[in-house]
Amino acid sequence: MIYYINAYTTLISATLGVCFSIGAVIAERETSRTNALYMFTRSFALACAAAIPVCRNAPTILFVVTAAMLIVQIIDCIIGIVIKSKMRTVGPFIMATCHAVCLLLSI
Numbered sequence: 700m701i702y703y704i705n706a707y708t709t710l711i712s713a714t715l716g717v718c719f720s721i722g723a724v725i726a727e728r729e730t731s732r733t734n735a736l737y738m739f740t741r742s743f744a745l746a747c748a749a750a751i752p753v754c755r756n757a758p759t760i761l762f763v764v765t766a767a768m769l770i771v772q773i774i775d776c777i778i779g780i781v782i783k784s785k786m787r788t789v790g791p792f793i794m795a796t797c798h799a800v801c802l803l804l805s806i
Contacts, residue, residue, distance in 0.1 A: 702761065705801035706752040709765045712794050713749040716742040716771065745771070762805060769798035 720742040723735035745767060752761035772795035779788030 701801075701804050702752075702756070702758065705765060705805055706749075706761055708797050708801055709761065709768050710746070710749040710753050712768050712772065712798065713742070713746040713764070715794075717746045758805070762802070765798050765802055765805075769795055769802065772798060 717739070720735060720739040724732060724739055727735045745764065748760065748764045749768070751757055752764065772791040775791035776788055776795055779786070779791060
């Protein structure tokens with residue numbers, strides 16, 4: 700049960716990252732759009748990796764992808780603090796907490 704809670708939490712988090720990056724690709728122009736496209740490719744790769752443990756029992760892959768998403772969310776939270784955006788701080792903080800709890804429960 701804990702395995703699937705972790706797997707779906709990680710997949711949802713990674714999918715949200717893809718959605719936000721698609722929004723950035725649509726909204727941005729020129730150099731900013733190029734950066735958004737790079738962000739999209741990395742988010743998409745993480746989402747694909749996060750889908751593997753949902754489709755197949757792969758605890759090691761799940762652990763690695765969840766740890767990667769934890770790092771991403773912590774850095775996103777720090778960026779939110781730097782740019783003084785409550786939404787870009789609180790959302791990633793909540794997801795980072797979820798990933799940390801999932802990792803602790805899976806050990």
